[in-house]
């Protein structure tokens with residue numbers, strides 16, 4: 181099965197390991213993620229002002245590219261890209277006035293009608309859990325805390341799962357032979373772009389979230405967002421400066437666990 | 449209606465009078481410890497036309513995580529209200545960060561997101 185694939189900027193740079201592992205893991209379960217022939221930055225963090233359509237153009241342009249390439253479904257692994265593209269697509273389906281302005285402004289582009297469906301890889305996985313179980317060669321055998329953060333779950337309209345108590349990542353981990361721990365902070369924000377202006381907020385969030393996972397017995401944290409990954413992993417160094425007793429945890433993308441359990445060797 | 453309230457309502461599309469100050473938004477806000485005003489206080493001050501809210505720290509600490517909005521019993525989307533307050537400054541060309549001061553080792557997604565939320 182082939183699906184359209186929107187990488188976004190960070191999967192090509194800081195989160196290259198996310199892209200590489202995801203493409204390999206999906207190939208193993210019979211899904212080819214076909215990168216769009218042409219794509220741009222999604223615009224990130226969906227703009228919320230009623231009159232700010234400018235910031236939504238990039239997302240709509242990417243959806244037009246997906247349609248041009250003939251994809252009914254577009255897979256966006258980065259949680260922020262997923263959220264931005266999905267919210268823009270909902271606008272395309274429901275807000276005629278906004279779309280008539282956007283279509284008129286982008287007169288070099290065909291009109292967009294909201295017909296591409298934006299999905300997250302975890303939604304694809306949900307329907308493939310049997311195949312995933314069958315492909316496991318080296319069961320994981322550790323305890324994991326599944327961290328969803330915000331943008332896969334909120335606002336409600338774009339949630340990939342139940343927004344207060346999601347379980348899709350846990351079901352994946354169990355299918356891969358790992359066990360999961362109770363993790364009350366799994367849907368609490370990591371501080372997001374505060375890392376660029378107000379690091380203390382991210383340091384505090386990191387401390388709270390990682391400590392909560394450890395107290396519940398986790399050996400590692402699993403996530404799907406390159407910004408959560410950075411804030412939870414790289415910022416542990418900063419947390420240690422403030423809380424010398426802090427013991428961190430390794431942080432992985434869910435796709436890294438898939439390739440590990442499937443016994444796929446990654447280069448580099 | 450005071451100018452602040454009408455501006456915030458126009459930019460956010462939200463009805464601030466729907467809020468009955470239950471505080472549930474603030475109880476669940478993950479950034480609240482860094483804030484100088486609780487999210488429900490931000491709403492109250494806007495309704496009162498208290499312009500100090502435009503200079504407060506809270507709108508800039510808000511991470512647009514949408515936790516408040518999904519839990520609000522009155523369906524007030526506070527993330528949109530925070531954005532409206534940020535825009536009152538950003539649209540006067542007053543940026544919240546200087547890009548040259550942002551650390552270079554951050555992932556692209558952090559830099560682009562911060563540019564979107566903290567600069568006009």
Ligand code: SF4
Pocket residue numbers: 466467468469470471472473474487488491519520521522523524526
């Ligand atoms: S949760 Fe809603 S009603 Fe309650 S204080 Fe916050 S905005 Fe107001």
Ligand code: SF4
Pocket residue numbers: 369473476477478479480487509510511512513514515516517526527530
């Ligand atoms: S969207 Fe902002 S105000 Fe609301 S819970 Fe998240 S950080 Fe707090």
